[in-house]
Amino acid sequence: MSLVDRSTRLNAASQGAEKTRPAGKGRLAALETSLAGWVLPILLVALWEYLARLGIIASNVLPAPSAIAEAGWAALKSGELVRNMGVSTLRAFAGLFVGGVIGLAFGIANGLSELSHRYTDTTLQMIRNVPHLALIPLVILWFGIEEEAKLFLVALGVFFPIYINTLHGVRTVDPQLIEMGRVYGMSPLTLFRRVVLPGALPSIFVGLRFALGIMWLTLIVAETIAASSGLGYMAMQAREFLLVDVVVLAILIYALLGKLADVLTRWLEGLCLQWHPAFQAKRD
Template sequence: MSVTQATAAGTVSGLRGAAVPDSARPRRRTAARRWRRALSPLLIVLVWEAVTRTGLVPDSKLPAPSAVLGAGWRLALDGTLGGHLLDSLTRAAIGLAVGGGLGLVLGAAAGLIRLGDDLIDPPVQMARMLPHLGLVPLLIIWVGIGEPLKISLVALGAFFPVYLNAYAGIRGIDERLVEAARTCGLSALARLRHVVLPGALPSLFLGLRLAFAAGWLSLVVGEQVNAQSGIGFMMMEAREFSQTDVVVLGLLVYALLGLLSDFVLRIAERRALAWRRGLRAT
């Protein structure tokens, strides 16, 4: 082989090796990992379809996924599902905003101010030992059985995770970092922005994810107490007419809402904490 031929062969080999850049490999691994994560839910759906179609589980007890999707398509076309979903999302948004906002403010006050810690933390720690869903009878006496009850339950469910994680996130910051910032001449507001907030963000995002999960759980219970709309009301109405497919559809809607909210929070956490590199599973 001549020198020219060897050079050409080396060039072709180099081009083939460079056909897949190193930057594309992480994207391929991420795509493969997403497919693996989708494998087990898909397998569950297939097994579910098989056991109902073969009669191992009566259709009246657990309808097939195809029947549930058919019920969802039917309710979506006539606007029933969209109306109930909008009402549920409105209640969840208001309750999460009220409970999460209050939990963030009180958690920050208790974590940053000694007087706030002495006055706020003890009653909150006592109240969090009470199951908030067990307060339904008392809430009915206080606020009635209308919309305030449902929003109050969601707010209670969201309050404690946000408060506890905001408080723990602030108290978990290394005090030497704050002292170093003070030595460098940063003002109190600057220390809060550049030291306290970044240090507490991981715990705060965890609290938000837990708050969303507790909020959806509280909404399920609240919408089954004298509601006139919402996914929970749709499920209770379907139970009266033995429409098991609609009941299962409501459960799937709640599950998808929870997964979607958690997915959005994970994306926001990844972008807000781009500077942090944690331990990755191998």
């Protein structure tokens, strides 16, 4: 083998090693980042368990995590926990779908059309300043305690974060990109699909993540006031019998479901925004 061939192979091997090392480091850094967020919750739970076992935290005030886990296992074996989780999750995402689709439609329409914005935005902003949870007595009079009441409240709660952020995203798309698309002869539909919507997606996802928090908050209140099933109903029934561990269990499940929904949204965000420089930097 000639020295040139040997040198070429060595250079290729070294370049491959250099490419492999950053990739491995990147995966390790991503794993560390994903696990870092759980360090503090685990430490807090461990401290909570320790203080509860010492008797510093009374069991009738805040049961130990082990007692809550036992209550959760008992509810899981009876099927009550799975049934109520399924009901609450279905309610939450049904309301998110209805309110999100309407909010997205109004945000796009008012962002693209000055006429639509002129005639509808003022009314929507007036409604936005009315706390939607204050409408619960009126909603109960309208719908009773059936599913329509929860669906209406959740949809109304998630509507405005998605509407505001979609409107902001559409209106802040770079006008030079829009003008360039017109110069290249794009039709209005193609211009929207290739330029406006991708430019607005980061703001839309911000609205979606904010709406997820409002979604669970609204559902918790709605289920504890007017419901015959779901996690909120389970918590209220446990309160009647002074089962503090079940009440705390329901609250923790709400938190875990909210975290799971946020993780899925962030995954979808990264998938849809692979072209965005900010998300490429995070991935690298």
